[in-house]
Amino acid sequence: MNNGLLKNPVNGRWRSVPFTHPSTLDTIAMDVDLKNKMKSNGLVVLTIQARSSSLKPPKCEQVHGAQAAMLFIGLYLVALGVGGIKGSLPPHGAEQFDETTPQGRKQRSTFFNYFVFCLSFGGLIAVTFVLWVEDNKGWQWGFGIAALAIFLSIPIFLAGSPFYRNKIPRGSPLTTISKVLIAALLNSRASRNSSTAIASIGSSPTAIQTVKEGGQNPNSKNVESIETPSRSLSFLNRAVSDTPAYSALECTVQQVEEVKIVLKLFPVFACTIMLNCCLSPLNTFSVHQAATMNTKLGSLNVPLASLPIFLVVFIMILAPVHDHFIIKFAHRVTKTEMDISLLQRIGIGLFLSIVAMAVAALIEIKRKGVATDLGLINSAKPLPITYHPIFSF
Template identity: 55%
Template sequence: MEEGQGSDSWPGYVDWRNKPAKRSVHGGISAAAFVLVVEVLENLAFLANASNLVLYLVRFMHFSPSKAANAVTNFMGTAFLLALLGGFLSDAFFTTYLIYLISALIEFLGLVLLTIQAHLPHLRPTSCDPSLEPCLEPTGSKEAILFLGLYLVALGVGGIKGSLPSHGAEQFDPSTPRGRKQRSSFFNYYVFSLSCGGLIAVTFVVWLEDNEGWEWGFGVSSASMLLSIVVFLVGSTLYRNKVPDGSPLTTMAKVILASICKGNGSKTASNAIVSVATSPRESEKAINEEMKTKMSSSIETSTSLTGELKFLNRAAAASPSGHNQSLVCTVQEVEEVKLVIKILPIFACTIILNCCLAQLSTFSVQQAATMDTKIGKLKVPPASLPVFPVVFIMILVPLYDRFFVPLASRITGIETGVSHLQRIGAGLVLSIVAMATAALVETKRKHSWARVGHPEPGNPPLPDTFLWIAFQYLFLGSADVFTLAGLLEFFFTEAPMSMRSLATSLSWASLALGYYLSSVLVTIVNKATSKHGHAPWLSGRTLNDFHLERFYWLMCVLSALNFVHYLFWAARYRYRSQKTHNSSDVPTQE
């Protein structure tokens, strides 16, 4: 019986005790609310240290600025890339419930280790005055404790990011319009929860670290992480947890290998392929009984092969006698692999957006430091610039979910207001606007610098207010609301049920690759612009010697080209609802 067809059971789901889940008890808004609160606490713990970590490494661990920057970039990139591992384990072997708990405990242990090191002077390098003597970096056990703590945190963050979004989204019934709307709202408020945690992190906790000591910052993060575990456990009786379906990577490898082997096979195999393509029922007879049983018990089933990615259809053909029968693939497995392959170009098109985000978070703070940072009598630290996009996201998400979506739904007939791909595309357009704005603001700043007679470092700041920098942050914050929430929902709804957590993790992998690409791009630009005796765009004694506005224009052009590339794939993408009729979990975006 399909979901929503009169049964109190949730097929394919269990409760926290591994017993069959029930509609009357498990899932719904109440269960998802616990997930949102947990995300506030978890992101607070993560960002409180990540946003200020470079300062800790330079001032207290005596790293050089370049080594500290690389350490932070590697830490952030690794944490987000490990979301793929968390998503894979959630789909293949464990429930999202268990993966979250294990990952949260790992992150908590890492934070406790960092707290102990920050509190005990003998676990840190000896204090020194860099103007009088060289400061020694941590070595041996001190360095080992630092990096063990950091990468335990990274491993925990990866597991949480790879499991928690899909765990929350699984709480809603996708067979009803109300359930689909609630699930879409969940992704919007998931981004809202990220921002809530980030706001507390970059204000209160960062102030503690700068004024009371880093042991306080790490300590608050540890307490927040522990509290998130408690909150998550309190909601245990409400959660429904998807039963793992085995390794999705194994399925993908088998389908691709089978399509290659059978494509190079005998004439008999070729005839079987034609039979599969023209008569799906005949191909089903060639599938062994164990596979048929597994397929028929699945909530999502495909009964015929589609015409997309036709070369993979060969994998569902019966193997000729004498060939390896382990390469026989069900129609369902072939169609699931097609779904994953089809979403990869969309994933690739979001990396440039995250590259823009990484560049702005690097240079914008330095720009603000040369400008007037006063708001009335209040002097705002340049490092607090991230407050602007965070606050803007917190304002924009409720407005988007409560006002824009219902209004757009009446016009478009789409439950989510606009389709997932339209929403992602809107975010990409906003990233282009953000980079153009950044280039114009930097041009204005450089003109002011020229007008006041090229002031040297340490002189009074430029007369322009740093609030000009806030505009590019606001556009990027808007892009985040559209693209991150849109990506999470798109990957979750379009991926096969057996690969949802892994697919959702691609959103975080895109962020990691954006950070890595930003470092590579700076190196390439400097090498390319330093030829023929010219000074590199992104080097000099001060930021005023940089040609940062040219770099921003370059990023604007790359973002525009990336958007054209995105339109190519988005225009050709067919949602599952356009070709699937007996799946109970398909988006209604036809």
Template identity: 55%
Template structure:
């Protein structure tokens, strides 16, 4: 069943499972010719998508517009939320920081759920609509609480009881919506391009570049205009702007409905992965041909087959231990695996080392919303007669990204294409590697800047009141380097996971890009705790506090922590190079 109008929500749908998907695929093949129909794709009415009519950059442009609105609504609150929690909910600074970190990490981690549902049961089109409504409801709760005095604690009293229930209900309903959007919007845009042509590959690469541009554009509006409103007009207005923005994104998204082509869900990719792994572990060795005959029926009914060749030949030579899933004798018929299922799981396993190599960069990025803001808060933040809020510091990397994306896509990439012969100019892994290398430089710069800031603090003495006589533009350098690293790595990751993952697992694989950010935030919290534990000493009744503890940032050894991050980032870069040089693209890119 398919919705009859773009306003009809997928709650009215029966869950699309593997028994229904083959019928949809056959319908696509029957109603369109081989030259016209996009096999495995339908329009918003559930009819076969047609090449030339559905998809393309015009359809993807609606996704780009929505990304500006979506990221503005999310980042406007995430970037300044610690101020609201400390100033209006009266949380301690440490609890406020932990709450913000957990909120952001959970939102990004829930992108995996959004990606999973987009691949397994619903289209990415429907997941966006559901998620936008969930985020809208969460923001409504937060806006009402910020507006209503009785729902906030009295001055000097920390929020507790029902007030915290309302707060966390709003926060995590918002996080659920954000996660669903992150897991569905980028894959939905990527699906609009025909990957069978070089032109389609180039257009898709441009889309992912401008997806980052639009993400940065939304961030620019968030950390300037909305943060100013929150600080000067009240948080109810800040939450209200975010609420209206995410609500308006829904009709903007729906306006592109006649142009979209939507990938038909093909069942749970997690089930396929688990089945292949279990079959490979438990299967007894047997005759390949006899086992092959047993899975022919499965392959004949497989929806939206990705490669006809994979249905004829057996599993490949990489990760040979998984071949037992197709070649061995399974303990039960339910564990019968087709060759293309085994190959799909191999691809996913090969992506995991790349994914794990990017978590350290995300850990570095986490410092921009914690220690870097605290550094700037001790410094002179005046620009002429204007005093810049520390929460607006991300404006530096955002503006840099917005300037770099068009230059990269329209100047650097064409030159690189002529030099390398690759449709994307610079390969996905090269882009990711550039980002990781920049993160090493960024942490070295951050350490040097903190050493300079502490020298100024020591010179003026502890009794000095007011901001230190050093401009916050010094801190902007680490924002620029880390912002550049984020641009190269996130754009490269999104396109890498999308293009390399099996078609039936693309949304879930693309969500790994956001999950990396979540893991980085969690790692950052764990690393800070570990560093403090290791560097805290006590001997003869005289204790020495850890590097990152104390009542004043000037007593911290933040520079040492940044040097540690620089060393860990360098080791991580070496680990990435090890895996990247051994990776073989399935999408035909040159190394």
């Protein structure tokens, strides 16, 4: 398998595909560029509306007409851009490393650690400098700075296009998933009264080439040719048949195995749903609670919207510590290349999120207890910020 990359016919090595190549019109890199432009346009719309008094929505009043249309257009463009970038940029970065070599896998792990570090650094600037500008100069300046930053990122990102490894699109994965599921269902029904299902899987014309862990050369002896589906999720194996119910539903072993991989990820996705429930209080409940508290730390007056800075700083510290110390320590203990597997890392993260929510609950109980003891439940007098649940994160 060439993973959708172009191969040099002279030396046989993989080479990057520039954006000018016709096959890259729908690559992840182009999607990142498109979503960047979409987000920047949304910020420009919001900047113009915040700058113009005639377009600015009135305070504490419901917005109508053109003002509402302009506001929601800007917000939706920003939301679409952010969603596209978050979904496209990490896999694009992961594609730049050779996963068939130990060094490539190590570099990919380092990339994700510092990718999170850079995201947190951007968040640090947002909740400090940009927030100060918005409070003291106006919202139009805050939106303008964000739009300018996005505009500057576009040429910087495109400047690296000659060096990117871009996968050539091969159709929608949703089409393959639907095709395999429908074929497995129809072939299963057809095989109840006959033996046509999976009549001769071994003679399937399509074989998957997989590289064993530690393999470097796709043409080396570490490559195995898999001509039969795996036994896991065996009901999908019925999609591979010499006599499919419909010719359009003819599936290869590779397609079946790819669908199995996707289905096996569903439990991981389901487990991370509650993780977002832990993150949402950082942007909603924490700010709401801070509005009833004294946000002064000594001589420093912490703005309400700047409270996530504590979480951001902690992540910025943890990311390099994890990459340079925790992983090396785990390597010495486990004596394996992966140190701690990705599934184990997810499990540890989910466990720590449970601990964080438990600590936050205890602090909230303590905070309400102090307010009750001091008779401040219905009082406008604030509590100290040190009783804020965000400090448990």
